[in-house]
Every structure is written in C-alpha cells, then in structure tokens.
Amino acid sequence: MTASSGSHVAVIGGGIVGLAAALEIQRSGHQVTLIEPEEPGGRQAASYGNGCWLNPGAIMPISLPGLWRKVPGFLLDPTGPFVIRWRDLPGLAGWLLDFVLAGRNWDLVEACARTRFELCRTAVDEHVALAEEAGVPELIRREGVMYVYLDRSEFLAEERVWRMRREFGVPFSEVGDEELRRIQPELAPRYRFGARLDGGAYVVDPGAYCRALEQLLLRRGGKRIVARATGFEFAAGQLSAVRSQAGPVSCDKAVIAAGIGSRELARQAGDRVKLISERGYHVVLQEPGFDIPCGLMPSDGLMAVVATREGLRLAGQVELASVSAAPDWRRTEILLGFARKMFPQLKIDEARLDRWMGHRPSTPDGLPCIGVSTGSRDIFHCFGHAHTGLIQAPTSARLVAALLDGRAPPFDPAPFSAGRFG
Numbered sequence: 049m050t051a052s053s054g055s056h057v058a059v060i061g062g063g064i065v066g067l068a069a070a071l072e073i074q075r076s077g078h079q080v081t082l083i084e085p086e087e088p089g090g091r092q093a094a095s096y097g098n099g100c101w102l103n104p105g106a107i108m109p110i111s112l113p114g115l116w117r118k119v120p121g122f123l124l125d126p127t128g129p130f131v132i133r134w135r136d137l138p139g140l141a142g143w144l145l146d147f148v149l150a151g152r153n154w155d156l157v158e159a160c161a162r163t164r165f166e167l168c169r170t171a172v173d174e175h176v177a178l179a180e181e182a183g184v185p186e187l188i189r190r191e192g193v194m195y196v197y198l199d200r201s202e203f204l205a206e207e208r209v210w211r212m213r214r215e216f217g218v219p220f221s222e223v224g225d226e227e228l229r230r231i232q233p234e235l236a237p238r239y240r241f242g243a244r245l246d247g248g249a250y251v252v253d254p255g256a257y258c259r260a261l262e263q264l265l266l267r268r269g270g271k272r273i274v275a276r277a278t279g280f281e282f283a284a285g286q287l288s289a290v291r292s293q294a295g296p297v298s299c300d301k302a303v304i305a306a307g308i309g310s311r312e313l314a315r316q317a318g319d320r321v322k323l324i325s326e327r328g329y330h331v332v333l334q335e336p337g338f339d340i341p342c343g344l345m346p347s348d349g350l351m352a353v354v355a356t357r358e359g360l361r362l363a364g365q366v367e368l369a370s371v372s373a374a375p376d377w378r379r380t381e382i383l384l385g386f387a388r389k390m391f392p393q394l395k396i397d398e399a400r401l402d403r404w405m406g407h408r409p410s411t412p413d414g415l416p417c418i419g420v421s422t423g424s425r426d427i428f429h430c431f432g433h434a435h436t437g438l439i440q441a442p443t444s445a446r447l448v449a450a451l452l453d454g455r456a457p458p459f460d461p462a463p464f465s466a467g468r469f470g
C-alpha cells in the first residue's frame with residue numbers, strides 16, 4: 049500500500065499491456081476499471097495475433113545503421129518481409145525519417161538496446177508467475193526460441209547484435225547443423241545454423257492468456273466497461289472521469305494502454321506522440337504434419353513460427369500503411385511461401401487456413417511511451433510497444449504502476465517519456 053493507494057484507476061485498453069498494467073495497479077491497492085469495447089485479447093488486438101515469442105533477447109530496435117539503404121527496396125519489392133504502401137507514404141514519411149535517424153549509428157542503437165533490456169530482463173519469469181496466478185500456467189512453454197540461419201556466416205554478420213546480448217547476460221547457444229536437424233528434422237537442409245535463446249518461451253494461445261488475465265482482474269474486484277474511451281473530463285484541474293461511449297467512467301487516474309488507439313487519447317492528454325501502425329499478419333495451419341519443439345525464426349522470412357493450440361502459426365511481415373487500409377492478404381501468401389521453403393514436407397490445407405492482420409503500435413525510436421502525460425498528472429501512458437509488447441507487458445506494467453503511485457520506479461523512466469517527441 050502507498051500514499052495514493054485506494055484511488056480509482058481507469059485502464060483504457062484490454063490488450064496484454066492494458067491487462068498487465070491493470071493487474072499491477074490493482075495489486076498496489078487501487079480499484080481498477082478496465083475500459084475496452086471488444087473482447088480483451090480479441091481479434092482486434094495485436095495481443096491476439098502476435099508471434100507468441102517471449103524473447104529475453106528482444107533488446108534490439110528494428111532501425112539499425114544502414115537501414116536507409118534498404119528503404120527503396122521496401123518500396124519496390126512487394127514480396128519481402130517489410131513493405132511500404134506507396135499511397136500512404138506521404139502520411140508516413142515523417143515517421144519513417146525519424147525511424148531511420150533513430151538507428152543511424154551504433155551508439156544510439158546500443159543506448160536503445162540497454163533501455164530495452166530493462167523491459168526484457170525479468171519478463172519471462174514475470175509472465176510465468178502471471179500465468180500461474182491466472183490459473184493458466186499451461187499457456188506458457190519455456191522451451192526456448194531460436195533464430196535459424198542459412199549458415200554460420202549469416203549469424204556472424206549479426207555479431208554486434210549477439211555480442212550485445214552476451215554482454216547483457218542473455219544466455220544463448222549456437223546450434224550446429226547436426227543438432228539443428230536433431231531438434232527439427234523437417235527443417236530444409238538450406239538452414240544449417242541456429243542461435244537459441246535458452247531462457248526464451250512462447251505463449252501457446254495469446255488470446256486465451258489475455259482472457260485469463262481479465263478474469264483474474266474481475267475475480268479480484270476489478271470492473272469492466274464494454275465501451276470505447278473517447279476523452280477525459282476534469283473538475284478543479286483534476287481528472288474526474290474517462291469519457292466513453294457508455295457515458296463517463298468516474299476515476300481519479302487513468303492509464304492509456306489502447307495500442308494503436310492510444311494516439312488520439314494521448315493527444316487529448318497533451319501529447320502528440322509519433323505512433324503509427326506497423327501492420328503485421330499471421331496465418332495458422334492446422335495439422336502441419338509434424339511438431340515444432342521451440343519457437344523458430346528463419347533469417348530470410350523473419351517470421352515467428354510457433355506451435356499454438358490452434359495449429360502452426362506463422363506471424364510476421366511489416367506493412368507500413370494507414371490503420372484503416374484494407375488487409376492485403378497476399379502478405380499471408382508470402383508467409384506461407386517462406387514456410388514452404390523452411391519445411392518442404394509441410395501440409396497446407398488451404399480450406400482451413402486462418403488469416404489475420406493487426407496493428408503493432410510503433411514509435412520511431414523502438415521504445416514505448418510509459419509515464420505521466422504532459423496535460424494532466426492524473427493521466428499516464430503505457431503504449432507503443434511495437435514488435436515486442438507481449439514480452440514487455442509485465443515490466444511496463446510495473447513501471448507505470450510505480451509512477452502512478454509516486455513510488456521509486458524499478459528502472460529509469462526518462463527514455464520512455466512521451467515528451468521526447470517534442
């Protein structure tokens with residue numbers, strides 16, 4: 049319990065980030081109301097359709113030195129793992145420029161990796177504890193995740209990245225050709241090297257995990273409002289309610305954790321954040337014909353390949369396009385094409401494929417926004433986790449809960465401030 053415990057806190061957004069934040073804030077002694085118009089962790093949420101990886105080595109931002117050289121290719125090659133829709137380019141150009149600049153040299157990348165490490169270092173254990181508390185320990189498998197390369201030279205070309213992981217103490221092991229075949233005999237012979245993050249894990253049903261966390265919140269006295277949050281109301285300079293489609297929800301404090309929906313709410317709380325959707329896709333194959341013993345990611349396809357409860361999930365692709373643009377399902381064909389290259393004997397039942405598209409809420413500098421808003425000391429941000437929000441949710445939750453309570457934060461919150469966008 050803290051000086052401010054006993055407040056009524058509204059958490060906006062029932063994806064993995066909002067749910068983890070809501071539970072952590074409830075644990076500190078507050079009454080929590082979750083505001084979410086859809087099913088928590090439902091198909092509308094990135095938290096439903098992601099690649100399921102809990103990767104303790106997810107320290108690297110996406111923007112690395114030399115990326116700018118690849119941007120023209122992203123515009124011209126519609127079959128790669130990263131694509132930009134021409135017609136949406138004018139609206140995305142500013143973000144894209146900041147994105148490229150954020151990774152313009154290795155000093156910046158290393159500083160970012162150090163900050164990101166704080167969000168990852170304890171996260172797998174925290175997820176395991178959370179799943180146990182929620183009564184669903186079987187949803188998390190601690191069987192590691194592995195990057196798969198064509199050969200060791202490809203791995204060595206990323207030496208700087210792996211060296212950083214080693215320096216931070218993220219355990220990984222090199223997997224030679226023979227061992228690779230022992231682990232995954234169905235893997236095509238063109239892949240001859242692996243790097244396995246031994247402390248990694250994956251979630252076999254991220255949607256069910258979110259639903260279990262919501263149920264835990266409600267069992268512990270939390271409330272749920274089924275509505276979209278539209279703004280904030282103030283009385284005597286203090287937050288009095290979150291405005292919603294179902295009417296005002298009275299509260300003393302609020303946390304914006306609405307994924308890609310956070311940008312407009314943050315604007316109303318005084319922050320113009322640079323947040324766009326890096327749209328991603330997944331396709332799930334039922335009965336692929338063999339087991340996958342750990343999470344895999346091929347160096348060419350850059351997609352997570354994971355055995356989920358519903359089947360083999362292939363999740364990846366980055367498509368820069370407006371949030372409202374219709375899905376381009378050809379991107380799931382690209383995922384399937386890479387899967388065929390990975391597993392020549394893969395069985396694909398076209399009639400039973402499940403295809404999904406969702407929004408990674410992404411800032412240009414590879415860091416989420418976590419902390420108090422500029423416009424009100426009662427409104428807090430917790431969004432913008434892009435490619436790694438699943439793993440980073442519990443640590444982000446601890447940070448935002450501490451800041452909300454005025455407690456000493458578990459790590460330096462300064463790099464996550466929304467004020468960094470000016």
Ligand SMILES: Cc1cc2nc3c(=O)[nH]c(=O)nc-3n(C[C@H](O)[C@H](O)[C@H](O)COP(=O)(O)OP(=O)(O)OC[C@H]3O[C@@H](n4cnc5c(N)ncnc54)[C@H](O)[C@@H]3O)c2cc1C
Nearest residue numbers: 061063065094095098099101277307309328436437438439
């Ligand atoms: C293809 C793909 C693969 C990925 N793979 C991984 C991975 O392997 N590992 C990993 O760590 N991360 C991965 N990610 C990233 C991760 O899924 C996201 O970072 C994370 O799910 C973001 O969670 P969130 O709660 O912020 O947003 P979301 O899950 O999108 O949830 C936001 C919620 O807010 C609600 N909402 C929106 N607006 C409002 C409003 N106005 N009022 C109330 N509610 C609102 C929405 O309905 C939604 O339920 C992947 C993402 C994608 C797309």
